[in-house]
Amino acid sequence: MPIEIPAIEAVGLSYVRNGEPLFHDFSFTVKKGSYTAVIGPNGGGKTTLLRVLLGLLSPTSGSVHLFGKSNTTREARRCVGYVSQRGGLIEPTFPATTQEMVTSGRTQRLAFWNRLGSSDRQIVEEAFDMMHISHLRHRVFSSLSGGERQRVLLARALASQPDLLILDEPVDGLDPKSREEFYEALRHINAQGKTILFVTHDVHRLAKEADSAICLRHELVCHGAKACLITGTQLHDLYHPTKSEFIEHHG
């Protein structure tokens, strides 16, 4: 029986910042087509882990492979769609329409000199339809509500036809209705066979949405199917450090 290549394979990952380890020597795999949540307390290293997986930060030690290829290669990165927290580095007044934003998702799939073809436009249209944002296409991004923006950013990621979607607290700051709509869209995307890895604070959401989880607090507290996690003692360990650990981290 052939061995299936995992979507993400992290081996011996450590990351040290300013002499302080954010996480230390842990390994995990994320299966293709899975829907995985990364949970943990604030400052536990979730966003740093995501940035290491994306190749935006180099790990102090260890390696990351995406679909069997090192995450430092362009070939591996082209398979990834990334949705950052609250629009990430986008300037609030950036002059771009929704159409321009979503179309820009095709850039990572094209050579510099290639122009957008009819197939590219078709893919962009599909991303618009999937996220139900066709009515917003002529609106300027900065004029959209938080929920609409996140849908546009997800549509942009989808326009790059990713095999793996990585999302950093994608619903942070959204109202409950927008959250539900966003998660519904993610479920739909996952049902199409795309692997999803998302960071969340919301343990209840993990229980409802994901099929597996990575629990992180400076080290890998646990990793596996969510059923094992939410019924065990790991969640307690994750969010309730012992007195000695608390003093070690907070003084």
Add this chain to the structure above:
Amino acid sequence: MSEYALRFFMAPTRRISSKGESPNAIQPMPTIFQYDFMIRAFEAGLILAIVAPTIGIFFVVRRYSAIADTLAHVSLSGVAGGLFLGISTVWSALIACLLAILGMERLREQRILSSDTVVSLFLFGGLALGVVLIGLHPAGGVNVANYLFGSVLTVSQQTVGQIAIMGIAVCLLAGILWRSFFMISLDEDVAAAGGLPVRFLNRTLAVLGAAVIAISINVVGVLLIGALMVIPVLAAEQFRLGFRSTWMISLGLSVCSVVFGLTASYYVNLASGASIVLSAIILFLIMMGFNKIFINTIANTQKRT
């Protein structure tokens, strides 16, 4: 056009052609174009009007205007070097800017100094070095003001040719890399996560910025270059449109600034570079007023309904 405006721009004084036309056939010809130096000034100015916002828009949306300004000041050192070595000041300014880009990046990577400190050192150091070097020029008699504030009316045909070559090259490269520049301007992290070579693209954009500055020296001068890269884009941003529309409006405003500025400098005998920049600022204020009166009113009406 009113009779007054016609008299202002046109004067029936020059024969257009000598091929079989009656010697008495007199065509109206704008007086401003009777002089070769004005034609060259318009050629150089209009090339710059297209190139400056094309690259400037990426600096503005990323809030990197200070870097454009720094390179502009450094370019004076390049001009001084060119005068010393007897080579074209357009090319020597370009080389100085490229060296400054590499130097600034290296200092930032070493993290010995903060970004602000690095930018300030190069900005003031470049300007001071340029002024000192020009003062030491063996032939003497170099007018620093020409380089600080521009002297588009004195550009030679050769300089116009260099400006045209560099302008075409900048536009071609910008066209090829447009989508990638848009991506890194929007969100570098997402661009890098998607496999775009962000560092290469950042350097290329800085090189194109340096090229724009090199060709701008003669038109608006070192102290005012940044203005032509930035102000038309800021004015276009008032309309709150998409990226492409903002760029196209900024092109229009930039061309208008050059035409108004040069026309004013010819007829009212004003400094050409400063007139161009003042025209750009006036257009910016008009756009701001337009935005405040019309666009906000429309938005409020839509909200109420």
